[in-house]
Amino acid sequence: MNAPMPSRTEEEPVDLGDLPRSVGFMIRMAQAINYESFFRTFEDKTLKPGEFSVIWVIALNPEIKQGTLAQTLNIKPAHMTKLVQRFVNAGLVDRTVPPEDRRSIRLTLTDAGRTYFSKHRAGFLKVHDTEGIGLTRDETEQLLELLQKLVFKGRR
Amino acid sequence: MNAPMPSRTEEEPVDLGDLPRSVGFMIRMAQAINYESFFRTFEDKTLKPGEFSVIWVIALNPEIKQGTLAQTLNIKPAHMTKLVQRFVNAGLVDRTVPPEDRRSIRLTLTDAGRTYFSKHRAGFLKVHDTEGIGLTRDETEQLLELLQKLVFKGRR
DNA sequence: TATTGTTATACTCTATAACTATA
DNA sequence: TATAGTTATAGAGTATAACAATA
Numbered sequence: 001m002n003a004p005m006p007s008r009t010e011e012e013p014v015d016l017g018d019l020p021r022s023v024g025f026m027i028r029m030a031q032a033i034n035y036e037s038f039f040r041t042f043e044d045k046t047l048k049p050g051e052f053s054v055i056w057v058i059a060l061n062p063e064i065k066q067g068t069l070a071q072t073l074n075i076k077p078a079h080m081t082k083l084v085q086r087f088v089n090a091g092l093v094d095r096t097v098p099p100e101d102r103r104s105i106r107l108t109l110t111d112a113g114r115t116y117f118s119k120h121r122a123g124f125l126k127v128h129d130t131e132g133i134g135l136t137r138d139e140t141e142q143l144l145e146l147l148q149k150l151v152f153k154g155r156r
Numbered sequence: 157m158n159a160p161m162p163s164r165t166e167e168e169p170v171d172l173g174d175l176p177r178s179v180g181f182m183i184r185m186a187q188a189i190n191y192e193s194f195f196r197t198f199e200d201k202t203l204k205p206g207e208f209s210v211i212w213v214i215a216l217n218p219e220i221k222q223g224t225l226a227q228t229l230n231i232k233p234a235h236m237t238k239l240v241q242r243f244v245n246a247g248l249v250d251r252t253v254p255p256e257d258r259r260s261i262r263l264t265l266t267d268a269g270r271t272y273f274s275k276h277r278a279g280f281l282k283v284h285d286t287e288g289i290g291l292t293r294d295e296t297e298q299l300l301e302l303l304q305k306l307v308f309k310g311r312r
Numbered sequence: 313t314a315t316t317g318t319t320a321t322a323c324t325c326t327a328t329a330a331c332t333a334t335a
Numbered sequence: 336t337a338t339a340g341t342t343a344t345a346g347a348g349t350a351t352a353a354c355a356a357t358a
Contacts, residue, residue, distance in 0.1 A: 026303035034180045103316040143302045147182035259339040
């Protein structure tokens with residue numbers, strides 16, 4: 001986390017041309033800013049944004065199948081295995097094998113996991129609120145709507 | 157690139173709660189979609205989105221200092237070194253040491269680099285256009301404006 | 313045979329620190 | 336001393352394929 005972002009500490013101006021008209025480019029840049037703002041604002045530093053969202057979904061969907069979780073959050077199964085292992089080692093998540101399908105694994109928060117979640121839930125959403133992001137409340141709402149449309153394409 | 161995204165192949169519905177109200181989460185999801193759409197649409201597969209934007213900025217700013225480039229695109233110097241090495245090996249970029257400051261390195265596209273850039277420049281922007289993204293032209297414009305405000309905070 | 317998750321491998325990206333050569 | 340870039344190392348994320356257990 002060196003430069004906050006496209007910092008204009010530079011003497012020489014840089015011409016980006018139409019690059020800021022690429023949705024992909026701008027989303028990448030926005031993510032970097034957001035990541036940085038997360039670490040500046042979020043109280044707890046043990047979990048990173050992506051990890052916290054995994055805990056979030058397990059919290060809201062106890063006994064969720066690991067595969068379903070991976071698919072929902074667009075995380076590759078191989079990577080999900082490692083993430084879950086870390087959570088289990090950290091004592092946040094329990095794994096159970098359901099009798100109906102003994103190939104699958106179901107995930108639930110432990111008491112410690114639930115405590116952790118309750119404690120940081122509000123802060124996790126608030127981090128990306130108006131403050132520190134440079135958008136007004138209305139603009140933030142607008143941005144969220146557009147991103148939701150882009151991501152869920154009417155599925156949700 | 158397995159599932160296009162939060163694919164609803166799942167039997168069990170997943171409750172995300174207020175997660176879609178987190179700008180950070182939605183940006184992460186949007187980036188995944190975008191990345192996927194890039195590989196589905198972009199003609200050339202040799203460069204990834206991030207790499208192409210580096211070529212782009214060098215193209216528009218010949219003799220740019222490597223450090224300025226890294227700062228502009230929010231890429232860590234150590235990583236930029238490797239990226240540039242790859243580009244040089246691929247014959248796309250030339251490195252020169254300017255006499256004024258022999259610590260620094262200035263980057264310029266080779267003829268091959270310029271050819272490559274010209275060939276794919278249009279496609280790179282078009283990839284993230286309306287099509288495949290599920291937004292109307294107006295919505296895309298709106299999204300771009302908001303992201304630009306978020307990223308550049310009035311600097312550009 | 314197909315599916316769920318795991319393991320292994322390889323590569324990219326991030327983060328950090330130590331290093332060099334210049335300034 | 337400070338700066339520009341490099342090297343080295345370690346960790347996280349992504350992509351793939353091969354594998355075990357189960358269906």
